[in-house]
Amino acid sequence: MGLPVIDISGLAASDPAARRAVGEALRTACLDHGFFYCTGHGVPQALMDAVMAQTRALFDLPDAAKDALDKAHSFCNRGYEQLGGQTLQPGAMPDRKEGYYISEEIAEGDPRMGRFNHGPNVWPQDLPEFRPVMMAYYAALGVVGARLMRGIALSLDLEEDALDPFTHRPIATLRLLHYPPARPEEPDELGAGAHTDFGALTLLMQDEVGGLQVKSDTGWIEAPPVPGAYVVNLGDMIARWTNDRYRSTLHRVINRSGRERYSVPFFYTGNPDYVTRCVPTCLAPGEVPKYPAVSVEAHLKAMYARTYAAAT
Secondary structure (H helix, E strand, C coil): CCCCEEEHHHHHCCCHHHHHHHHHHHHHHHHHCCEEEEECCCCCHHHHHHHHHHHHHHHCCCHHHHHCCEHHHCCCCCEEECCCCCCCCCCCCCCCCEEEEECCECCCCCCCCCCCCCECCCCCCCCCCHHHHHHHHHHHHHHHHHHHHHHHHHHCCCCCCCCHHHHCCCEEEEEEEEECCCCCCCCCCCCEEEECCCCCEEEEEECCCCCEEEEECCEEEECCCCCCCEEEEECHHHHHHCCCCCCCCCEEECCCCCCCEEEEEEEEEECCCCEECCCHHHCCCCCCCCCCCEEHHHHHHHHHHHHHHCCC
């Protein structure tokens, strides 16, 4: 069985019934899959196409130009990540992908400067359209992420604005990814090893090549690209919030197409000071939370340390 498709345009409607209807659809998808396709998001197709074109142009730069942008030179995890720089699946080979990290542009004098994942972006000087395209896209997806979190609140029988403190000045990361074709001599090599995502929501734009697989109750299922739609999945934070009623589902990438694969996930992680704890509507009488309360920042630091230590 494939993943459900949810038109979220109702979340922007003035009619509360339309917003509640989307919340109900989200509840079913979150309980059953933790993954769904998202349409009606309002992001212009022309902007999506421009992001994918700039992503290809970035990874086509000479190695020396990309190395000069390496995130090892950034104190806030921005810039280029070399091939094999991350291992998402414990015990597996390093992931066969290269990446690029972009987040909110933090200006000098901003009191958040220097906090975890807060600082300036790194921009390729040889691609003049790269920065404006990426920042326009980042802003657009920030709106979609906050809107989806309101839908999640409705799905949990909370007030619609209950999670607004989480969406205030959130940590959110736009990540550009390039997956070279799998190497025949390395049959166990994965583009991205089996993993769950760290944060709350991930909105994935993928090219036509495919390769994303989602773990279901019966095995791995394909999540092929759907033109104009995002693949959305829940991350570990929402699983913690809901005492595992909502799923943070294992997924992986295997690129055996013989072609280059490109994808652009947007990781919506939330306000770093927000403390995630089990919501009351997800506790039955006598049930206790499975997870201790933790701030977004502390959770994210722990997850980054785990996956990047494995690649070294």
